[in-house]
Amino acid sequence: MKKLAVCLILFSFNLKAEPFFNKKYRKSCSKYVNLMRRNWSMHREVPNLDQGPVGICYSHAATTLIDMYRDIHMPKYSKRIALSNPQYTALLYHMEYPGGSYLGKSNTLDGGWAQKAIDAVRKHGMCRFDVINRSMQNFSKENQISTRDWYAFTEWFLEFYDKKTQRELQRAPNKSKALKDIFSRYTKRKRIEDFYNYADFTKIFNSMKPYLLTASYKDYAKDVFGQCFKKENIYLPTKRLPKIITHRGIGGKAKRIIKELDKKNPVGITYTADVLRGGRKWYHDIKYFWKSPNHQSVIVGKRVRNKKCEFLLKNSWGNYCKYSWECQKDPGGRELGIWMDADTLMTATSDIFYFDVRK
Numbered sequence: 001m002k003k004l005a006v007c008l009i010l011f012s013f014n015l016k017a018e019p020f021f022n023k024k025y026r027k028s029c030s031k032y033v034n035l036m037r038r039n040w041s042m043h044r045e046v047p048n049l050d051q052g053p054v055g056i057c058y059s060h061a062a063t064t065l066i067d068m069y070r071d072i073h074m075p076k077y078s079k080r081i082a083l084s085n086p087q088y089t090a091l092l093y094h095m096e097y098p099g100g101s102y103l104g105k106s107n108t109l110d111g112g113w114a115q116k117a118i119d120a121v122r123k124h125g126m127c128r129f130d131v132i133n134r135s136m137q138n139f140s141k142e143n144q145i146s147t148r149d150w151y152a153f154t155e156w157f158l159e160f161y162d163k164k165t166q167r168e169l170q171r172a173p174n175k176s177k178a179l180k181d182i183f184s185r186y187t188k189r190k191r192i193e194d195f196y197n198y199a200d201f202t203k204i205f206n207s208m209k210p211y212l213l214t215a216s217y218k219d220y221a222k223d224v225f226g227q228c229f230k231k232e233n234i235y236l237p238t239k240r241l242p243k244i245i246t247h248r249g250i251g252g253k254a255k256r257i258i259k260e261l262d263k264k265n266p267v268g269i270t271y272t273a274d275v276l277r278g279g280r281k282w283y284h285d286i287k288y289f290w291k292s293p294n295h296q297s298v299i300v301g302k303r304v305r306n307k308k309c310e311f312l313l314k315n316s317w318g319n320y321c322k323y324s325w326e327c328q329k330d331p332g333g334r335e336l337g338i339w340m341d342a343d344t345l346m347t348a349t350s351d352i353f354y355f356d357v358r359k
Contacts, residue, residue, distance in 0.1 A: 029309035029342070033261045034301040035068060036314070036336050055110035059090040060316035061268050061296040062117035066126065066238065068266045068300070069355050074237055082129040082235070084121070086316075088228060091221040092120035114268050114296045115244045115353045122241050125234030131227050139224045143207030145200075153204060169212060176205040179212070241355065248351040254342050257299055257311065257352060265357040266314075267299045275348035276315070276323050276338070293350040300337060309342040 063084040070081050093112045096119070145153075165182060172178030180201040205212065211220040227233055247256055257267045273295035301312030312328065314337045321327035326339040 028258050028262070029302050030304045031262065032301075032303045033264075034303075034312060035072065035261070035264060035266055036300055036312070056086055056090045056112070057316050058112040058114045058296050059086040059093065059117050061114040061298055062086075062093075062121065063089050064298045064314055064316075065114065065266055065268050065353075065355065066118060066121060066241065068298070069241065069357075070237065072264050073355075073357060084126045084238075085129070085132050087221065088127050088132060088225055089117050089121060091225060092124050093117040095222075096120040096123065113270075115246055118241065118244050121238055123239070124229070125231075125236060126238040127225060127228030128233050128235060131233040132225065135225050135227050143203070145203055145207055153199075153208065166213065175209075176202040179205050243356050244353050245356050246351055246353040253349060253352050254309070254346050257342075258302060258309075260354050260357070261299070261302050263357050265354055267352050267354045268296060269299060269313075269345075269349045269353075270296050270351045271345065271349040275340070275345060276325070278324060291348070293348075299352075301339075302342075303339070305339070310339045311342050311345055312337040313340055313345070 063086050066084050066089075067081060070076075090112065093116060097112070097116055168182065169175055169178055183201075208220075247253060260267050270293045272291040272293055274291055276295075297316065298314045299311045300314045303310050303312075315335075319333075319335045321329070321335045323338050325341075328336045328339060330336050
């Protein structure tokens, strides 16, 4: 009965939410903001990255907030900022908060919270882009595998390697052959199929043996990014980022987002990813409200269309654009963000977070 009562309340609220929202916020929302634009002819150099099959949306949201804040509010010594690395951010998070994954995977980088990932970056600093690239190249060179192989192996390792696969490999007499057989199950993915066809699995196993037999991606990442923990190899300004403010609860989120966007301050959100494909119907709003939040992204713009306030959401699914909402692209056809109904998005959102920008 309690669930039914809540659903009825939400239904009645939904019928009134749109005119109420428009009446109260339409004027402030009508000021067009698109933080992906530096001016009318140029877009900011903060790309729509693709998290792929890996559950590190939290680190993509964190690095997007960090890089947009650096690009907009911090001094720059060149026209383009060097971008932060989501994998390294995820590593810092799990180093700082061991067991902090809500997915129950203690040895991977999957699952986390952008707010805490940003706190970890503030504590340790973001590793320089060139150092990260050099670290990956050096690791692959030392182990006599190509950087391309390293990427492909890492993608597979992150998504598929678990305790069951680890035990299977441990029991196999010919481990390099067993590793290739295990890989053969995942060749439907083009990148992994190419890797399967050309990779030397004996070299792969010999170089990755310590990580394969312990199933620890965290140890793997620590070894790869070892140079990043030296003071001279980090962006020192990232240790001076302002604190993160988080707002939870049902009310007031849209109003706060509008205020922050007017200050050119992007806002991260925790929400259910179902809203990206589900569209806007009253029964969808109830479903979104009831679903547990499982995704994090960043709001980077606002506008009014057809008397409705819309937010521009920057997601981490690459050049996807297969949403139930309008997908905005740059002149090259790459996805910049998704224009979504503010009411519906807020129904699916459990909390918002942003840097403390005082103006």
